[in-house]
Structures are given as C-alpha cells and as structure tokens.
Amino acid sequence: MQLYQNQNIKIYNSLTGEKEQFKSIHEGSVGMYVCGPTVYSNVHLGNVRTFMSFDVIFRYLKYLGYKVRYVRNITDAGHLENDADVGEDRIAKKARLEEIEPMEVVQRYTVDFHNILNTFNFLPPSIEPTATxxxxxxxxxxxxxxxxxFAYEVNGSVYFDVHKYNESNEYGILSKRKLEDLIHNTRELDGQSDKKNPQDFALWKKAEPAHIMRWPSPWSDGFPGWHLECTAxxxxxxxxxxxxxGGGMDLKFPHHECEIAQNQAAKGKSPVNYWMHANMLIMNGKKMAKSTGNFILPNEIFTGDNPHITKAFTPSVARFFMLQAHYRSVLDFTNDGLLASEKGYNRLMEAVKSLSELKTSDKSSIDINAWQQKCFEAMNDDFNTPILIANLFEAVKYINQIKDGTVTITKEDLETLTKTINDFTFDILGLKDDTIQTNTGTDKLSGTVELLIKLRQEARANKDFALSDKIRDELAEVGIKLKDGKDGTTFTTN
Known part of the structure; x- marks a missing residue:
C-alpha cells in the first residue's frame, strides 16, 4: 500500500477560493504544470521562492508514492515587455542591448536558472519544454x-475574441474579475487598433521587419502570444x-485566466482541477526593486556581497528561512530573519546528527506515532511547511530530553523518530546538511579549537574562570560556538 492511500491532502484551490480534498484524476498518478521563467535576466529571488514551494509539493507527492509528472516550461520567446500585446520581446531586447543573438541570451540565463536551483537543492522537473x-x-x-x-485574424495577427468567448463562458472565473469592469477600466492604446476590443489578447503576432525572433505560420511570419505556450x-x-x-500570484491575471479561456475555447473543457498560487516575496517590508536598491540576487546570499545582509548564508539556511512562511503568505526577506533561521537550522542539524548517539530504554515516555502523524497532517493541510517545521523542533526538544535522561524511548520508537525526522527534513523539505562543511571545518581548524577547549578545561579546573570565559567569548566573536554537555565540550561554526 502506498502512503498516499492513508493521507487526506487538502489543497487551497484559487479557482474556488477554498481548501478542497485532493483526488487525482488517475489513481496513483499526478500531473502538475508550473509556469517557468522568462530567461532574459538572472533569476529573481521571488521566482526562486515560487519554484521552491512547488519543489516541496513535488517532493511530498513523490514521497507519498504518487507517480508525478512535473512539467515546468522555459519561456524563450513571445513574452513582450509589460506583459502586453505590443512592444518588444524581452529576450530580443536584451540581445539588442548586449549585441548578441537572442538564443545566446536564452542559453546564458537558462544556465543561470538551473545553477541557482541546483544550489538550492531543487529536484529537476520531469519535463522542461521550451516555447520555441x-x-x-x-x-x-x-x-x-x-x-x-473564438479567434480572428487581422493583418497577419490572430487575437482571442474575449467578448465572443464570454457569451458562453466566464472570462474572469479564476481572478474573479468581471468583463464589464475590465471594459470600463481599459483605455485604447496605440497599436491596438487591429483588435475588435481592447480586452482581446494575441495568439499570434505578425513580426515587424526589425523583429528577430520569427517563425512562418498560415497568417504571417511572426511569433506566438505569451499565454499560448503554456496551454500548448x-x-x-x-x-x-x-x-x-501552479505559479506565482502575479500570473493569476491575465496569464492563467487566458490559459483557461484558450483551453475552454479549443477543447471545450477547463484544463485543471486545482489552481495553486504562491504569494510574493518582499524585502525589509517593501517591494523588491532594483531601481530603489531594495534588491538581492540569490548568489549574493551565498557570498554575503550585498549591503542588506551582514554575512554569507548557506543555501540550506536560505531555503529553511523561506520554508518558514506558508507558500500562500507574503514572505519578508530580512537579515534578522536569516540570522534567526541560521540558528534554528543549526539546532535542527545538530539534533539530527545526535540521533545515533541516543540511548534506548524498554519503555517510551513520549508518543512518537502521534508526533509523526502531526508531521503528515501539517503537509496534508495545503503543504503547511511552517507547521511542519514547528513539529520538527518539537522532535528536537524530545532528542535533547532523551540526551538529558528526562524522557525515555524504545529502540522501535527511536527508529521511527529517526526515519521520520530525516524524511521530512531532507526528502520533503529538501534541506541539506551544510554544517558538514562549515561546522567541522578543516582538520587544522578542528585541531586548533580542540586545543583551545582543552586549555579552557584546564582554566576551569584551576578556577581561572576569567580565562575560561575569555576563550569562550573570543571564539564566539569569530563564529565558533562552544557547547558544554555531559559528555564534554563540542563546537559549531556559524
């Protein structure tokens, strides 16, 4: 029996505005599509946050035994500036500014995208198709x-007829917008005169003579509309x-709304059972923007080379920080938040590594099965990673109590605890133990710190507490934290 058969997953469906019990169309299989990046610049941290949310969902569904086909596209054509039907292709514009071929732009930033996601320990999707x-x-x-x-051709371009579609369908069903309101709030723009109505959107655009990215079609040499690729x-x-x-909240309208309309117009059915949207990421309480300087690139988190953070953080600390907010909540990226997450992450890793040292008893004084179920319940409740992390720290408390001898655990329960905390920490949340590199350090560092620990122990034995405290405090200042326990003194690095 697969694990999913015993779990009752509920997903918040943006289409209905409610949490609904998840039931896959085909027993034991899940099809999931997530809108990927437009590869004309370095991947934005907000995009990383969105893709991380769906990486965890992908991981959890796979963990439960579902056969998941996860498709995440690469937009390498057709996405015009300001998400409009007129203007310059974002990739072509970058190519013009840098005096390189558009596909050089695509290659450069696709590689950057993959490198960043690999650094954050993302699983690759099952299929990664491109628009071109x-x-x-x-x-x-x-x-x-x-x-x-439901579409018409004019002067080599093809437009989706929103008004015709709305006669028998509901345009705005996802975003809860009414076509009447859209009509009232839309002004006619230059270059839109080919359309019957301003709300109509491009399915195919005739390329202007200077437009580099173009393909032959029955209507003109041109390029597809941005919304079309994801439907196809x-x-x-x-x-x-x-x-x-799935996708970011910013894609709900018009992108996902247009996808629903296209599929309904072409196939006569709505394409998707569960629409999921990850919320935005802000920084220091404000919108992240290069123009204001309130901005950080993912790589800068790892190097510390950004004025908004005081030090470098490992990829797993940054991942742990992001997963402490629910995917539907706004996440405020701050230095203080990262520092607090680093401490929590190190505590979790330290506890996990000490599991093998725990002594067992013939009786458990804690209910490990009830704790394990709480971990599943957190993820079953719309993939609630903050509650899951809180449950993992409850296990950290158990581990420390077992170490101290204040609670007992049987060998069988310890095996359950060990497997569960490892599964949820590494397989589902996708964390890695970065402390293997940073906490143990090189042999020379380890030997030096061990010598200082020995000198400190001698100082304490001689009641020279001033020297003992000086060694501890000065090591702390350079990021080496001593921890005294029953079995001696150990150290970690921050």
Whole structure:
C-alpha cells in the first residue's frame, strides 16, 4: 500500500477560493504544470521562492508514492515587455542591448536558472519544454480556436475574441474579475487598433521587419502570444485535463485566466482541477526593486556581497528561512530573519546528527506515532511547511530530553523518530546538511579549537574562570560556538 492511500491532502484551490480534498484524476498518478521563467535576466529571488514551494509539493507527492509528472516550461520567446500585446520581446531586447543573438541570451540565463536551483537543492522537473520548441503545437492550437469561432485574424495577427468567448463562458472565473469592469477600466492604446476590443489578447503576432525572433505560420511570419505556450505544452504532456497548475500570484491575471479561456475555447473543457498560487516575496517590508536598491540576487546570499545582509548564508539556511512562511503568505526577506533561521537550522542539524548517539530504554515516555502523524497532517493541510517545521523542533526538544535522561524511548520508537525526522527534513523539505562543511571545518581548524577547549578545561579546573570565559567569548566573536554537555565540550561554526 502506498502512503498516499492513508493521507487526506487538502489543497487551497484559487479557482474556488477554498481548501478542497485532493483526488487525482488517475489513481496513483499526478500531473502538475508550473509556469517557468522568462530567461532574459538572472533569476529573481521571488521566482526562486515560487519554484521552491512547488519543489516541496513535488517532493511530498513523490514521497507519498504518487507517480508525478512535473512539467515546468522555459519561456524563450513571445513574452513582450509589460506583459502586453505590443512592444518588444524581452529576450530580443536584451540581445539588442548586449549585441548578441537572442538564443545566446536564452542559453546564458537558462544556465543561470538551473545553477541557482541546483544550489538550492531543487529536484529537476520531469519535463522542461521550451516555447520555441513547440511552435507547431501552438500554431495548431490557434487553428482550432479559430475554427471554433473564438479567434480572428487581422493583418497577419490572430487575437482571442474575449467578448465572443464570454457569451458562453466566464472570462474572469479564476481572478474573479468581471468583463464589464475590465471594459470600463481599459483605455485604447496605440497599436491596438487591429483588435475588435481592447480586452482581446494575441495568439499570434505578425513580426515587424526589425523583429528577430520569427517563425512562418498560415497568417504571417511572426511569433506566438505569451499565454499560448503554456496551454500548448501543458496539454501536450499532461492531457487536456490534469491535476495541478501552479505559479506565482502575479500570473493569476491575465496569464492563467487566458490559459483557461484558450483551453475552454479549443477543447471545450477547463484544463485543471486545482489552481495553486504562491504569494510574493518582499524585502525589509517593501517591494523588491532594483531601481530603489531594495534588491538581492540569490548568489549574493551565498557570498554575503550585498549591503542588506551582514554575512554569507548557506543555501540550506536560505531555503529553511523561506520554508518558514506558508507558500500562500507574503514572505519578508530580512537579515534578522536569516540570522534567526541560521540558528534554528543549526539546532535542527545538530539534533539530527545526535540521533545515533541516543540511548534506548524498554519503555517510551513520549508518543512518537502521534508526533509523526502531526508531521503528515501539517503537509496534508495545503503543504503547511511552517507547521511542519514547528513539529520538527518539537522532535528536537524530545532528542535533547532523551540526551538529558528526562524522557525515555524504545529502540522501535527511536527508529521511527529517526526515519521520520530525516524524511521530512531532507526528502520533503529538501534541506541539506551544510554544517558538514562549515561546522567541522578543516582538520587544522578542528585541531586548533580542540586545543583551545582543552586549555579552557584546564582554566576551569584551576578556577581561572576569567580565562575560561575569555576563550569562550573570543571564539564566539569569530563564529565558533562552544557547547558544554555531559559528555564534554563540542563546537559549531556559524
């Protein structure tokens, strides 16, 4: 029996605004699509936070025994500036500014994206399709939408007819926006005169003479609309109707709203059962923006080379920090938050490493099975990583109590505790023990600190507490923390 058969997962569905019991379309299998990056610049920390949320969801579903097909695309064409239907392609603009080929831009920032996600210990998706690799599928999809009467061609461009669609469907069903309100709040922009209505969006755009990225189509040499690629690729690899579609909150409208409309217009059905949206990341209580200097790149967290942080932090500390906020909550990225997370992360790693040293008894005075169930319940409740982490720290308390002899545990319960805390910490949350590199240090550092610990012990034996405290305090100042216990003194580095 697979673990998922005993678990009752509830997912907050953005479509209904409620937590719903998760039931996959096909028993034992899950299809999940997440909108990936537009690769024209270094990956933004807010994007990392979104992809991290779905990495944990992917990990948990796999852990429960589901066969998960996780598709996350790469947008390498068609995404115009300001998410509009007019203007310059973001990748083509970067290529023009740097005087390189658009596909050089794509390659450079796709590599950066993968490197950053690998550093944060993300699992790769099952399939990572690109927009440019699926031009034929997008053209065929447009043909179907035209044939079904929901799109029109004018001057080589093709537009989705939102008003026609809204006669028999509900445009705005996901974002809870009414077409009447959109009409009232829309002003006609230059360059939109080809459209029947300002709310219509591009399925195919005729390329201007200077536009580099172009492909032949029945309507013109041009390029697909941004929204179209996700409909084409998600349904190609997951079917016309699949389980989960995820992305950042900023994609709910218009991107995901347009995806629903395209699929409904082409296939006659809504594409997805559960729409999931990760909330935004802010920094020091404000929107993160390069223009204001309130900004940090993921790599700068690891090097400490940013004025908003006081030191470098390991990838696992940064990951641990982000997972302490629920994916649907706004996350405020601060130096103080990272410092606190580092302390908590080190406590957790220290406890996990000490599990093998715990002594067992013929009786347990703690209910490990009840604690284990609380860990599952946290993840089953819309993947609530903050509650899971709180439960892991409850286990840290148990471990310290077992060390001190104030509670007892049987060998069987210790095996359950060990497996569960390792599974949830490493397999599901995706943390790594970075302290293996930073806490033990080199042999020379370890030997030096051990010598200082020995000198401190001698000072204490001679009642020279001033020297003892001086050794402890000065080591702390350089990031080496001594911890006295029943079995002697150990050290960690921060």
């Amino acid at each position: 690799g699926h031009i034929i599928e997008q053209i065929e999809l447009i043909k179907t939408i035209i044939d079904n009467g 690729m998600s349904t190609k690899y997951l079917g016309e109707h699949f389980d989960i579609h």
